[in-house]
Amino acid sequence: MKRWEITENNINLVWEITDENEIKLLHFSVLDFEEENLESDTGVQSFYPVEILVSGQDRVGERHGSKYIQTSPGYRMKYVDFKDYRNEKGRKLEIITNDDITGIECVSHMQFYDGISVVRSWTEVVNKGQEAQGLEYVSSFVLNGIDKEGMTDFDDKMELWIPHNGWQKELCWQKYSLRELGLSVTQPKIMHRSSKAIEISNTGNWSAKEYIPMGYVHNREMNSSLFWQIEHNGSWYWEMSDQDGHVYLKLSGPTEHHNHWWKNLKPGETFVTVPVSVGSAAGGFDEAMDELTKYRRAIRRVNDDNEKLAVIFNDYMNCLFGDPTTEKEKPLIDKAAEAGCEYYCMDCGWYSEGYWWDGVGEWLPCEKRFPGGIREVMDYVRSKGMIPGVWLELEVMGIKCPKADRVPDDWYFMRHGKKVYDRSRYQLDFRNPAVIEHATEVIDRLVNEYGVGYIKMDYNIEPGIGTEINADSFGDGLLGHNRAYLEWLDGIFKKYPDLIIENCSSGGLRMDYAMLSRYSIQSTSDQEDYVRYATISANAPSAVTPEQAAIWSYPLTEGDNEEVIYNMVNALLLRIHQSGHLVNLNPERMGYVQEALDYYKQIRQDIKHALPYWPLGISQYTDPWVSLGLKADGRDYIAVWRRDSQEDIISLPVKHLKGKDVKVKCGYPQKCEVGFHWNKEAGELSVKLPARVSARLFELSYEK
Template identity: 75%
Template sequence: MKRIEIKENNLNMVYEITDENEIKLLHFSNLPFDENDINSCEGTASFRPVEVLLSGLNRPGERHGTKYTYTAPGYRLKYKDMKDYRNETGRKLEILMEDKPTGLEVCSNIQFYDGISVIRSWTELKNNGEEDLGVEYVSSFALLGIDKEGLLSTDEKLEVLIARNAWQKELIWNRFSMDQLGMSISQPDKVRRSSQTISVGNTGNWSTKNYLPMGCLKNKETDSILFWQIEQNGSWYWEISDQDGHMYLQLSGPTEHQSHWWKNLKPGDTFASVPVSVGSACGDVEEAAGELTKYRRAIRRKNEDNEKLPVIFNDYMNCLWGDPTTEKELPLIDKAKEAGCEYFCVDCGWYSAGFWWDGVGEWLPSKERFPGGLKEVMDYIRSKGMVPGVWLELEVMGIKCPKADKVPDDWYFMRHGKKVYDRSRYQLDFRNPEVIAHATEVIDRLVNEYGVGYIKMDYNIEPGIGTELNADSAGDGLLGHNRAYLKWLDGIFVKYPDLVIENCSSGGLRMDYAMLSRYSIQSTSDQEDYIRYATIAANSPMALTPEQAAIWSYP
């Protein structure tokens, strides 16, 4: 047996390599490791750093329900190698494991950030075998023993903080005891392994329509807090439960059971799970928010507007409500300038003479609304010393868009041989190069022809589990789209580094750090009542950096 102790940025990690050549993660905390805290009749057997579930393999270990414990081949992975080095960010660990019967190689990646008590973690899979491997689940981070510090029972000392999120009522944090979440102790301490889980996740493209992809575990006895976020702009999942006398936390992207995700890994293929971040600190949510803020600033795209914090005027909320015209905009522009605004954004409706909802997609200005052209309004904004902006919803195409029926079905999400509808829109599939060309052409035209320097990028549909077209599963298609969209967005910012794009999804329904590591600013809500908005504004620093939080101000 061999122990490896990692001490970095006030974080303590302890790995063990057993006599059976298995690697275990015994400890991750700001607190020091104490051997006596391990309270399991199985010793360290269940302290696996990664869980991986492949189709067609038996799971002989003791488990109950749908918990992602004793996964196969996760339970039989053998240690292969560990790389420990520094890069431009900080210390980096790469832990290689293998399952010789299937030929699966697993690499657990742990990236530290200098001066920040947070790691980024993800898992890479490679099929070195001769047969296809069907992946049903892979953890991005797995930690058993999240309850082990302190003398009190988990019922007495632990609280879970969960953030519910919804349209016009974003960022609602609640504290729960283990009993309130169904995880009260009902078995002897050393053998706890109930069928109950604390399960929080999202299925679909609105990544934060029910919950934020994050959470906290507070140990009241030791006055320490464990906190995490999942950096995914689609489906994701985390669970807390008990196993072999301890409680565990596991974080992942999409799964087969929860998200209709299944990946066929052919010989030679690789797959990387979605990145997650995990931290630990003494104190409560204030300390967690502080460390997460430093980490979020470290991982996001560098942009000038996060330093200058300009004032933005948007003509939608409690103003034009999607009915812009030249006649209405010009006096608003004058008043916005007088009020000290530096950006002026023309919101939805600028491309349609009448009802604008189901005709989106071509993004050509309405001559009825702007007789002198949209450029006339954009130029007037510039003449007042402000940066002009417009609203887009670029990932969708309305069913009444003139272009909608002129493009092939593979532009869209497809299930059961049919295009996916939601709220009179189709979901565009950014895995398709023609869709990428269409989206890029729209941005090019707005920036180069109309002088747009600001885009409010909205997203107001939920296309569900994903697309079956050119995918191993609907969830696989969705994940592919999610990643293709982020890659496209990265390219847009390379092409137009001064362009400011706001992340909006019916307010804050995609408030995740897959998006916010790219976007400059986040719409926190569509809440129209400034009194109800107060709580949303106050809670926003827990979800994103304060300078990225766009808070509506009312006249």
């Protein structure tokens, strides 16, 4: 038996090679490794570093249900090599195993990032045998024993947080005990195993339509956490269950059983899983999100947008709602410039005379809407000192688009010999070179002919399980398309490095870091109720870095000063997506918009480095009070929202400032008309907001 004990970026890993030449991952945590925590009736037998399931292989041993345990040849994989070296990102581990019967070789990759307690993990599968092997499941990361630290049962100490997501219901985190999810302790401690699994997955192209592809588990007894995200823009899957006396976590891209994915791996071919990231932190949710925020910044495409944090105006929400014309746009452009916006984006409808939904696809401007041409409007935006942008939905083609019937079927997703419809659109297949040429021509025209510098890239359909063309399975076709789209996007940014493209999918239905490692900005929601939007604003940094999280601010035509202030506070700690019919605001209310944008420009250089925290915890939509904090260099910013609470005073714990001398001021609006007090000994900021629906932004400065 041989062991490697590795500590890197505060994460402790322990690997063991058994007498049977099997390699096991025994430990992955900021906590120290303790041998006695491994007590089980099967020892470390189930601590496999990779699970792989191949068609036609027997799965022997103790197994119940459809869980991805005791996979074959996963349970047979033998140790070959362990590589440990450094690259430009940090430390890199590669664990190589193989199976003589199938000829399958796996390389388990773990990439560290210097100074960050997160590892990026993926698996490379090579068929070194003489026959094709059908892949049904391959893990990107596996860890058994996530509950092993501490004395109490996992029912009592383990708390799983799941980020539910949906249209206008984004970022709705819920906390569960494992018992509440059906995984109760019912067997002797050294035995725990069952057919029940907690299964969270997505099937299709909207990667976050029901869940953000991430999760968090807290060991309350030890006050330590494990957290993860799956970095894929299509189908994905993770499961948690019990096996051989312990609780495990398994992360992957698509699977056959859950996502209709199957890959026929021929001799000499290689398959690479989607990457995932996994981290560990001492402390709770805030500490975990510190590490994940730093990691997300480390893997992101270097770009000016996330350095400058420009203010964007978009003419859709509570404004033109998809009905742009030259006549309507010019007064709005004037007001957006007057307010201090730096980009101006024309949203949907610019390419169609009437109903525009099912005619998208050619992306040519409607002459009736723009008698002098769309370039006239774009030039007018530039004349006001702003950079122009337009809305686009490039991955689809409407069934009424003139081009739709002029192209062959292999441009589209196909199933059972038929084109896939969803909401009167076809899904384009980006594996097809002709589709790539079409998409690139559209971008070229927007940039070079229309003078566009910003694109809101929307996506409003769900084409389902995938496509059968040139694929081993529907899911295989979808995975190929997802990867081809990302490759195309990389090429666009290489060609136009200053072009800003916003990731939008009916709001926040593709919040994943396959996309967000490329796109600089993410639409968070289509939420039309500014009061409820506070929950999305507060929770956004759990899924997206603050400087990438685009938040609508849309003052109402009929409203009061507190309504404008609330709208602006929604966006001030993230990325401002200004909207609302500014032309209709009276001078006083317009003044609050201008003040907010001026203040934002003073603090945005802090936002791009700041780390988020939640003084009142992660927000629920029914909470009467909501708060988000950002900690920067010697300065914190705290947004607080009162949502019809009967109480007018709230105390906000700021635990990292407890015992410090802190100077507090109301950053926005400067005419505060609220009360506030810093309690040094308790580490609490008390705030009084007299209006039942109101919001303020506070600035806390202190010596580091």
